[in-house]
Amino acid sequence: MVVSQPPNVESIFEPNTGTWQYIVSDAVTNDAVVIDSVLDYEASTNAIGNANAERLLTLIKERGYNIVAILETHAHADHLTAARYLQQRLLRRGKPSPPICIGKRIAQVQHTFAIKYGVPEAEYAGAFDRLLDDDDDIRIGRLHCKVLHLPGHTPDHIGYVIGHNVFVGDSLFLPDVGSARCDFPGGDARTLFRSVTEKLYALPDHYRIFVGHDYPPGVNVKGDRTEPRAFATVAEQRRDNKHIRGGVNESEFIAWRTERDATLAEPRLMHQSLQFNIRGGRLPEASEHGHRFLHLPLKVSDEVWDWGFAPQG
Template sequence: MANAPQPEIHTVFEPKTSTWQYMVADPVTKDAAIIDSVLDYDIATSTITTLSADNLIHFVKQQNYKIIFILETHVHADHLTASKYIQQTLIRAGYSNPQICIGKRIEQVQHTFATKYGIDKAEYVGVFDKLLDDGERLSLGSLEIEILHLPGHTPDHVGYVIGPNVFTGDSLFLPDVGSARCDFPGGDATALFKSMSRLLSLPPGFRLYSGHDYPPNQGEERKEPRAFATVAEQREKNKHVHDGVSMNEFVQWRTQRDATLGEPRLLHQALQFNIRAGQLPAVSDHGHRFFHVPLKVPEDAWTWGVETQG
């Protein structure tokens, strides 16, 4: 490992959704990958803007990087991905033709949410350029990216090992934050515990880069977001899965905790957008693009609603 090429890692925090975006590059060849990019979305006005993504693209040009891969750890439920926008912008500018990649179990997730939201297959089949399997390896200049399947938070979830670094997405948060929820369709607290255990079995000096950070703000020492903790730190201090916590203890706690949580603010918009790899919804006959948002109604709404005929 000491003689292996080491990546340049750039961390960019998006504060509105508390998302860590990453750019990882081979310092010699300048080949690079972007991990978990964010597209800005204002829920009050249903408006998409591209400032966060444009900042990433500007940095790519500044550093003279060639983006080879745009990597997603999973279908996010709390922000819109900028993958398709970044890909198309880089292609039009002649910088590169990057592949958008995600775990192969995305097809299960796409089917689940396309059915829920009434999305036509033509809008999501084949939108990702490469579907990745556990143990698969990608070349990034002289660097190698190893794919880890890390289910639990979502069934399609993967992490990316690059040198002594793992980009874990929502599989493991900072020690004082703990772990991600498992109550989305296909989520599984037992699977998450096993995925976290897999990460914590890596060498103690490995850095585990998180998909989000929510630093404590009520008198605790840490107030600023932090991108990573080492395996050793996580094993000693992670409040949900430190050494000595059993699988049964974690699963019972996580299940009870998830039952009390409200849905993420951008849940419906994010899921519909992200199963399309960030491709915009089709334009309607009236020139509009739509997200479907479920309507919650009183239990007796059938007395004044229109019922499905069957």
């Protein structure tokens, strides 16, 4: 009788955006996947950097991992994906590059934000190598990775179940942080509630829910945690999650989440991230002068913005 070994999970925290990145591998074959990688971005200079991505590549090389896929849970609105950069750096002579994978509903998200930001269709069509359907299976050596549709935060959002672990992106955070916002286009609080309660909380109690972000509360007199944590069990989430736990009904959550979302500022890197990520991590096409551009909307109050320009002619 062959006893299957559990997957090995490497959790890598990117502190500038509070993002958890994961490398999940088969201990027998060393085949592995990367989940929700981060590319550096400095807003003050509009500079893209690769330091974090290179740290991932160093870890991959040191462990001897064979990356078979680069997985995204959704089109992130708070960081730039390193998926395309990693794919190019992992290209080896005579072997196919690992495909960049995302949920099939990304087409809806791409269309929405391409219109908003004026992204040409040619720059996002075919940006991902594989569009994943519900219950699709990705082989990682001897492991099976099952795709789980988790809409609510965004319509394209998916999770990945590997062994007794589920990687949920931004659909659920740690118990003391709560749940994701639902006010992005296509987001819906009722849908998120059902994704969590009917899908994630239906998993066995001992399954580990690995989150996409963590925001440690910092030093305080109560002695609460000050270091980022990557997961909580299903039982812990169901019992302790401050937004969605046993005893909180759907209508209560919808009312609270809707009121809360109305007060939230937009993510710091939202405009840059969405334009970059719907392209699958590819750079915008260079202009005739060699520059690459992202569009940033100006917020102007018509009531106070009157420069007195007179009509010409």
